[in-house]
Amino acid sequence: MPTRSDDDALAPYDAVLLLSFGGPEAPDEVMPFLRRVTAGRDVPEERLQEVATHYHHFGGASPINGQNRQLIAAMQAELTRRGSTVPVLWGNRNSEPFVTDTLREARAQGHLRICVVVTSAYSSYSGCRQYREDLAAATEELGLAAVDLDIDKVRPYALHPGFIAVNTEHLVESVGALDAADLPTTRLLFVTHSVPEAMDDTSGPGDGDGNLYVEQHLRAGHLITQGLAERTGVTLEQELVFCSRSGSPRTPWLEPDVNDRIEELAAEGVTAVVLAPIGFVSDHMEVVNDLDREARETADRLGVRFVRVPTAGTHPLFVEALVDLLQERAAQARGEVVIPAQADDGDMRPSTCDPGCCPNLRAALPALCGRD
Incomplete structure (x- = not known):
């Protein structure tokens, strides 16, 4: 069983999950990846072949997985610097490591209270709710193996x-x-x-x-x-x-x-x-x-x-912001009164969502980490 002190800044969580889109890492992975991405959307084969050329131009590999590995290492280092022993796990929607497999392994290792960060900062179906659907689908696939998992998600952070x-x-x-x-x-x-x-x-x-x-x-x-x-x-x-x-x-x-x-x-x-x-x-x-x-x-x-202009990547300011969001969500889970940080005085998005927020326009699917 994992050990975590109750005074850890991420208590009550005992693991962090970086949840991302995924991408191929070799030429023979490109078409299977694209078919997973477009499943159920009736995208013509010729369109998939056209998109595949984008990946083959870069050796058949997307940069996203390598960048996520770097981000996980940077987040883990920042958590350690703040005195947290909570591990950072990794799961994808469309390529290995698939989120279902990550959650199965997490539970086997005794990680039952998990806080999720997604690699999308904005509010939308594809940027937020679809990841919540991924989590719901993963726990449904795991069945009894996920019955004691408790999973939360940090809020959208575009204006952090x-x-x-x-x-x-x-x-x-x-x-x-x-x-x-x-x-x-x-x-x-x-x-x-x-x-x-x-x-x-x-x-x-x-x-x-x-x-x-x-x-x-x-x-x-x-x-x-x-x-x-x-x-x-x-x-x-x-x-x-x-x-x-x-x-x-x-x-x-x-x-x-x-x-x-x-x-x-x-x-x-x-x-x-x-x-x-x-x-x-x-x-x-x-x-x-x-x-x-x-x-x-x-x-x-x-x-x-x-x-x-470069993207946020693993810049220390970005890594610190993600860990701040994790600590904010942990404080909420502990029942503390939290004033979330926001760069303007506009609408603050919650860490849990009401029914109808950023809906799936193609099908009604369950979504985890929300009120629906």
Whole structure:
């Protein structure tokens, strides 16, 4: 049985689970991975083959698993620094180690009270509730083997001060690479993963307000540009753009696409673009392919200078923010009164969700770590 002191800052939890999307790590894993990702969505085989070329361009491996290993090591080191002995486990939705296997092994090792961090900062079905569905499906598959597992999840953290701080830090450093003469004709593009418009419309509270996915990005972008101006005196015109659109062409997705927008900006006289992928916590395939390769090629073709801002990755400010969130959730589990940290005074997302929050528009599936 694992040992954990009752005065551990993460009590009552005896394990942390980093839950992520997953990705292939060899060429022969690419198509099985893509079929798991698109299961039940009627995506044509030719589309899967087209997406597979993105992975094969990088040797058939997504960078996400390696980055998650680094993040787990950094989180474990930060927990140790704070005096916690709770281990950080790892589970994925679409590739090994699968979350079901991780939970099975955790229980076998005596870890029964688990706090989950997902590698997505924003509120939406794909960024939050779907991970809760993954946890519910895993416990259902485990059956009696999961009957004594108690699993909670930290809240969405797009507006946590640490996440804003590290993105601001990286933007300040990236803008510093530009000449002062370039700034008047430079556009700052905050980039995130496109989702169907209907998914954004239903993101957030179940009272019909919705659109929290886009709203959180806009608020984060505002805070980051505000930080840039305060630290450097530089004010850049900024906007939110999207990448990695997929699915049926008949389904409306969030726009503008980053490549289309670079084309338009070049025609308007913009000479440099700074791409800040604030919608991603690390350099996923959507970043290294869709931005570092495709968007850069678009900018180069148009003669537009291209600067790509790093993602949060394993920056100490980000790692500290994730551990802060774990300690916040642990304090809530102990019944303590907690004032969560937030970088603005906007709507604070809870660690548990009411029914109807960021619903699954394709099927009604149970979701763990919430009130539904």
